[in-house]
Amino acid sequence: MSVISDSGVRAPSPPFTDEHEDLRATVRRWVESEIVPEQDTWERRREFPRELFDRAAELGFLGLKYPERLGGQGGDAVHDAVWAEELAAAGACGGVGAGLGAHTGIATPPIFSFGTAEQHERFLRPAIAGERIAALGITEPGAGSDVASIRTTAKRVDGGWLVNGSKTFITNGVRADFLVCAVRTRPEGGHAGISFLILERGMEGYEVSRKLEKLGWHSSDTGELAFTDVHVPEENLLGAENEGFKLIMANFQWERLLMALGAVGAMDWCLRRSVAYALERRAFGRAIGSFQAIRHKIAEMATKLEAGRAMSYAALRLLDSGQDALREVTAAKLFTQRAAVETADEAVQIHGGYGYMREYEVERVLRDARLGPIGGGTDEVMKEILGRGFGL
Ligand SMILES: Cc1cc2nc3c(=O)[nH]c(=O)nc-3n(C[C@H](O)[C@H](O)[C@H](O)COP(=O)(O)OP(=O)(O)OC[C@H]3O[C@@H](n4cnc5c(N)ncnc54)[C@H](O)[C@@H]3O)c2cc1C
Structure with missing residues (x-):
């Protein structure tokens, strides 16, 4: 019987190049040698070790598509696509893919695209180096699919905003060092009143209220977060005010x-x-x-x-x-x-x-x-x- 998935050597299909295929082979070797043998233990512990971020950074995986001037690999979006596909194809559990993927694929890209040079230095550079873990906070207990109905509010005060509210189901939410967080900066307006602020662990009033138990993705920490009068400085606004949608x-x-x-x-x-x-x-x-x-x-x-x-x-x-x-x-x-x-x-x-x-x-x-x-x-x-x- 022939094996369909091993049907011979093929040229990479566009937009993949030989360089992308080399990356695929490198990711596969890493997953098979350093993740697969350990992951059942991590699943039981309900968390993969933080050091995995360090190791992924050392191998360049956390900055594949980001410029070298910020510590990235200077690659393109296709490199990131290979990374996402190959983690799963090589057998990494969903929790590892989710934790590393939330960091590289959903939490840091808006900082790169919408952030200032100063925000690149404060958040993106250490995230690429594995020194600071990132999470994206949009979903709330009362607002999932209906993103426009989020209720976490950010009220203007001297030098920044005062944030009150909560987020749930946040991947990396328990140990994230910073959260790219959707907030309501205008009470009216649905979509039009949403902005993004970067909240940082250690800010007074920022609390991880719960680590959630789940059907799958056991080795990823999924958190519920509560914010009580968190003072977020002006320079942590990401993108334009009220244009977060x-x-x-x-x-x-x-x-x-x-x-x-x-x-x-x-x-x-x-x-x-x-x-x-x-x-x-x-x-x-x-x-x-x-x-x-x-x-x-x-x-x-x-x-x-x-x-x-x-x-x-x-x-x-x-x-x-x-x-x-x-x-x-x-x-x-x-x-x-x-x-x-x-x-x-x-x-x-x-x-x-x-x-x-x-x-x-x-x-x-x-x-x-x-x-x-x-x-x-x-x-x-x-x-x-x-x-x-x-x-x-
Ligand atoms: C493990 C895990 C990790 C996650 N990680 C993150 C994260 O890192 N950051 C983050 O912000 N969020 C995260 N999420 C949240 C995720 O994106 C939401 O769960 C998802 O968007 C659905 O929202 P909800 O759970 O509130 O469901 P609801 O919106 O309440 O939906 C409930 C049901 O109603 C249906 N429904 C809702 N609206 C409509 C409609 N208009 N028409 C037809 N049917 C509708 C839905 O399809 C669903 O079947 C995560 C969730 C999980 C479970």
Whole structure:
């Protein structure tokens, strides 16, 4: 039986170059040698070690797309895309992908795009060096999909703002050194009254109120945060006052594409694992892969993987060339997240009882994948965006 996912040497598909493929190989080696052997322990501890940020920084992974003058690698967005896909494809658990990914993929990009030179020095440089951990705080207990209804307020005072409110489900929220935080700076106006402030651990009134227990992503710390009269100085305003919604929208496209690529990586891993198991496991005197039912499951997994990969790479090509990719990113996010849940579920089924066991890892991939249709905008919200795009 031939193995579909190992179908020979191929030239990298655009926009990937040989340089991107070298990075892919480096990330894979790192994940397989330094993350996979340890991650079950981290999952049980409900946290991967902080030193993983240091190590990722040392290898240049936290600054792939940022300029060398800030300590980055001077690469491009495609390098970051490879990083997101390969972490999952090489078998890193969702918690590690989420923690490192929230730092590189959603919390630091707005500082680079909207921050001042001074903010680059204070926040981005140490984040690239792994010295300060970043988180993005948009969701609140009363406002998730409906971002415009956030209630955390920032009231102008002498020299800055006074922030009151709370955030929930924040990835890296427990140990973040700073939080790129959406606040309401105008009571009226919905979208139009949102701004971003950078809140820092140690500011008086900034409190981690809870570390949350979850279905998956066990090794990532997901936090609930409370702010009571937190004084945030003027120089921590990110972007223009009352124009924070633009920042949210710009960030969402990249976050959703990274999630799509992560799901593609996870599907690839599930397929390779399942094929290997189907070739090795025997029942009724034969390898289970010789049963048509198992072969067809593998075929369906491979089809979802190819479709998800094609959609995600097409969206990446558009975004990378500076074109509008709203429809393509939204469709890729919608398709891949559900496909990854289904693929992981089939992987569990192919593994039989062993699939339900922790040591075989497919059960963890299934639990981790379940966040995909919820986080970064739910399936229902993706469908709304796509449907409205047709003028409906
Ligand atoms: C593990 C984890 C990590 C996360 N990390 C972060 C983070 O780092 N930073 C951050 O800011 N947020 C984070 N989130 C929050 C995440 O983005 C939200 O959970 C998500 O946007 C959904 O919001 P909600 O949970 O409030 O659900 P709700 O908005 O309350 O939705 C509940 C249900 O109603 C549906 N619904 C809502 N509106 C509509 C509509 N208009 N039409 C049809 N159906 C609708 C939804 O699709 C969903 O099925 C994280 C969440 C989790 C679980």
